[in-house]
Amino acid sequence: VSLSLSPTFRAVFHSTVSRSMALSGDKRDGGELRVFVDTDELSTDLADYIAELSEASVKERGVFAIALSGGSLISLMGKLCEAPYNKTVDWAKWYIFWVDERVVAKNHVDSNYKLTKDGLLSKVPVVPSHVHSINDTVSAEKAAADYEFVLRQLVRTRVVSVSDISDCPKFDLILLGMGPDGHVASLFPNHSVLDEKKEWVTFITDSPKSPPERITFTLPVINSASNVAVVVTGSSKADAVHTVLDMVETESPLPAKLVQPTKGKLVWFLDSAAASKLESIKFSE
Numbered sequence: 001v002s003l004s005l006s007p008t009f010r011a012v013f014h015s016t017v018s019r020s021m022a023l024s025g026d027k028r029d030g031g032e033l034r035v036f037v038d039t040d041e042l043s044t045d046l047a048d049y050i051a052e053l054s055e056a057s058v059k060e061r062g063v064f065a066i067a068l069s070g071g072s073l074i075s076l077m078g079k080l081c082e083a084p085y086n087k088t089v090d091w092a093k094w095y096i097f098w099v100d101e102r103v104v105a106k107n108h109v110d111s112n113y114k115l116t117k118d119g120l121l122s123k124v125p126v127v128p129s130h131v132h133s134i135n136d137t138v139s140a141e142k143a144a145a146d147y148e149f150v151l152r153q154l155v156r157t158r159v160v161s162v163s164d165i166s167d168c169p170k171f172d173l174i175l176l177g178m179g180p181d182g183h184v185a186s187l188f189p190n191h192s193v194l195d196e197k198k199e200w201v202t203f204i205t206d207s208p209k210s211p212p213e214r215i216t217f218t219l220p221v222i223n224s225a226s227n228v229a230v231v232v233t234g235s236s237k238a239d240a241v242h243t244v245l246d247m248v249e250t251e252s253p254l255p256a257k258l259v260q261p262t263k264g265k266l267v268w269f270l271d272s273a274a275a276s277k278l279e280s281i282k283f284s285e
């Protein structure tokens with residue numbers, strides 16, 4: 001696909017740049033790629049995407065269980081706080097979780113909870129008791145165990161669905177960002193946590209990105225979701241995007257490449273800077 005960013009092409013650009021991604025060695029149809037001219041257009045489509053999934057899930061199950069990452073994702077979700085979404089989304093039916101969290105106080109500048117509260121949750125009418133953040137008064141190990149316990153209760157009562165092929169929770173939507181090193185959630189390259197198969201929530205104390213202590217959903221939980229979106233912007237991530245989506249051989253796969261929902265739907269949202277090194281997409285002025 002060769003694309004140009006001419007004004008007449010803009011509308012076509014974000015709606016038709018879609019290709020089937022082969023995400024593993026087998027022949028599964030892997031997912032959808034959406035590329036946007038800029039972060040503003042990406043944010044608009046992301047808000048639509050989340051609102052549509054929320055509506056479908058509330059219709060089907062009566063609730064919407066969504067797990068959020070921190071980082072740049074939260075400001076990219078900002079349009080949800082504006083019209084029409086602030087009024088049309090059924091916020092009272094949302095149950096909110098964190099895919100990963102830094103083990104710091106909830107009012108600490110590094111807290112993913114604080115970021116989300118300031119940037120999103122304080123601006124829309126979510127129900128406080130539906131917001132499930134970690135216990136910030138205990139060790140990383142205990143915080144992960146406590147969080148998994150809470151999750152197990154909510155799976156038991158079906159606030160969060162359960163996978164029909166494993167005992168894992170099946171979130172209606174998991175939203176991920178990706179770092180320039182290819183990490184997603186707090187799953188970092190070459191870290192043993194990538195091999196965790198039994199736990200739903202685990203912890204690390206040696207994150208290469210500060211702060212060192214974090215809790216994170218494991219890959220089996222992420223890959224059991226009904227929908228997973230990976231939202232990536234900026235040129236600093238273009239190499240990692242190319243490595244993952246163009247399936248460049250690496251000694252060990254980048255964590256983002258291991259995001260392969262077993263039965264769910266995967267969508268990558270990229271701005272043109274993040275997509276700039278993709279082989280099948282050429283940009284010109």
Ligand SMILES: O=C1O[C@H](COP(=O)(O)O)[C@@H](O)[C@H](O)[C@H]1O
Pocket residue numbers: 069070071072073100101102112176177178179180183184185186209
């Ligand atoms: O440390 C983290 O980084 C990733 C990526 O953040 P971004 O700012 O580069 O988008 C984020 O998804 C994760 O939740 C966070 O803990």
